[in-house]
Every structure is written in C-alpha cells, then in structure tokens.
Amino acid sequence: MLNHFKIPSKSFNGPVLITGAGGCIGAWTMAMLLKEGIEVVACDLTNNKKRPELLIENGELAKVPWVEGDISDTDYVLNTIEKYNPESIIHLAALQVPFCAADPTAGAKVNVVGVMACAENMCSSKATKPGDVVTSMSGQTIEILNTDAEGRLVLCDALTFVGKYKPSYVIDMATLTGAVIIALGRHSSGVMANDQHLADMIIDAGEESGDRAWQLPLWDEHQSCTKTKYADLANIGGGREAGTIHAAAFLSKFTTKYKWAHIDIAATAQYSTPVKAGTGRPVPLISELLLSKRLK
Numbered sequence: 001m002l003n004h005f006k007i008p009s010k011s012f013n014g015p016v017l018i019t020g021a022g023g024c025i026g027a028w029t030m031a032m033l034l035k036e037g038i039e040v041v042a043c044d045l046t047n048n049k050k051r052p053e054l055l056i057e058n059g060e061l062a063k064v065p066w067v068e069g070d071i072s073d074t075d076y077v078l079n080t081i082e083k084y085n086p087e088s089i090i091h092l093a094a095l096q097v098p099f100c101a102a103d104p105t106a107g108a109k110v111n112v113v114g115v116m117a118c119a120e121n122m123c124s125s126k127a128t129k130p131g132d133v134v135t136s137m138s139g140q141t142i143e144i145l146n147t148d149a150e151g152r153l154v155l156c157d158a159l160t161f162v163g164k165y166k167p168s169y170v171i172d173m174a175t176l177t178g179a180v181i182i183a184l185g186r187h188s189s190g191v192m193a194n195d196q197h198l199a200d201m202i203i204d205a206g207e208e209s210g211d212r213a214w215q216l217p218l219w220d221e222h223q224s225c226t227k228t229k230y231a232d233l234a235n236i237g238g239g240r241e242a243g244t245i246h247a248a249a250f251l252s253k254f255t256t257k258y259k260w261a262h263i264d265i266a267a268t269a270q271y272s273t274p275v276k277a278g279t280g281r282p283v284p285l286i287s288e289l290l291l292s293k294r295l296k
Helices: 027-035 074-083 151-165 179-184 196-209 220-226 243-252 283-291
Strands: 016-020 040-044 066-068 090-093 133-135 141-143 169-174 189-193 213-215 259-264
Touching: 151 169, 151 243, 169 196, 169 283, 179 189, 179 243, 189 196, 189 243, 196 213, 196 259, 196 283, 220 243, 243 259
Parallel strands: 016 040, 016 090, 040 066, 169 259, 189 213
Antiparallel strands: 133 141, 189 259
C-alpha cells in the first residue's frame, strides 16, 4: 500500500477499532496488535455475524470484542467509539493479507512484494459516470463506458505501481468478472498471461495444490476491445462476449514491462450456496507456486 500502517507501541493506551468484513476479518492486523498487548475491537459492517475463527494469541483463541452492524447502521460504529473514548482510538479498515493462512515456517526463500489496491466504492458527486475520461497512473487515458467495471481502474494503477520494483514476475488476483463464472463454473479460476511459462507454472501449481486454474486465451485479436474514439482505452468492450478475456486485455495494457499473469477468482474465492462464505482460494495455489520454487 502507498500508506502503510505502523503498529503502535505498548505505551498506546486506547483500543484499536477495526471495521470491515466478517470471517477472517483483519486477522493479520489483529494478531499483530494483540501481540503488542493492544486491545482490539472488531466491527462487522456487512452484518455477516461471522466472528474471526483463526485468530490465535499465545496458542489460544483470542477474545476480541465484536460489534455487528450494517454500513447503513452507523450507530453501531458510533456507539462503539463513544464507549471507548474517541480520543484514544485508532480506526483501521480491515485488510486481509493473503498469506496469513500459509505456514510461516515453510521457509520459501522467495522475495515477494504484495500490493493491495484499495478504494472506496460508493456513490457520490465525484463518482465516475458513463462518458467520463480519466487518466491512469501510467498516463494512459480511459473512457468510462460502464461504471460497474470499476475494479480494473484501481487494479491497472497497482500494476503500474509495481513496475518500480523491477519484478521478475507479477501475478494479480482479483474477483474481477462475473463472466468467468459462466465460462468456467465454480471449480477453477481463470488464468490469462503475457508469458506462457508463467501461465504453465500457475496451472501446474493449481494441479499440485488442488486449487485448480484453467488458462483462457489472450490473443492480439482481443486487444481491439479496448479501442475508443475519445481516450487511449475503454474500460469495457466487446458487448456480451468474452468478458473475462476483455478485462484481462485491458489490464495487459499496463503490464508491457514485465512478465505478468492475471488470475480471475470471481468464481472460486467465495461460495453463495448453501451459505455465503469465503474459500481462501487462491492461497493454496500461490503458496504451492512459491514453496515449490517454480518461480526462479
């Protein structure tokens, strides 16, 4: 992240209020805070009513005060803040680090940089509208043809940002398109890449870990979907056809300086039936990819 969070020292007197989704809400962040002996209050704004399950402190499940609510019910948050003295609270958004579930003792000697592209996605007077033209971090202009294709606008800047690290490989993972659910169903993630060797390594790691993925084409013919009269790129294209591939074609315009693969996990990262829940994918795939030392 551009602005990283520094864990406060033990001299900090107040609690930390973390807001976000349920389940493994901010597990890594909360674990680090608890390690420093700092009180944590978790507020679930999704009304998911699912408390953290994998939060361990000194070998025991940590007891974290839990507040349930909905983004519309701001009184849940305000009442919590009032209860804990507003002047002594650090307020954080919960961020889930994908590798918190992996074995930290596995000892993979791989230099990995993780970037989380985060943005508020709400209606406002400053929200994008169809017909708007915005300028990306790369300098390329983008015409907004569909405001529901907003995730790629944040992701493309992250792909530009990571170029400063001069990476050997870049793999982005995103719940980017509903189209991948239609194309592949719920059992495999979709992979598209500008480097076939990287794509092959990802597919192999998926087979080894049971967190399977399937490659979709990303040909030159697909690049025409990003053309528009009024900007360098359009944020959607091609009508109803090949939505997952067209999203990857858009992202590929920002990855010309390194070997890159895109994993669309919209179908595999969560279940909708019988209950709504996260699956933890593609952590097994990525862990296998790193721990097997396929990336050299």
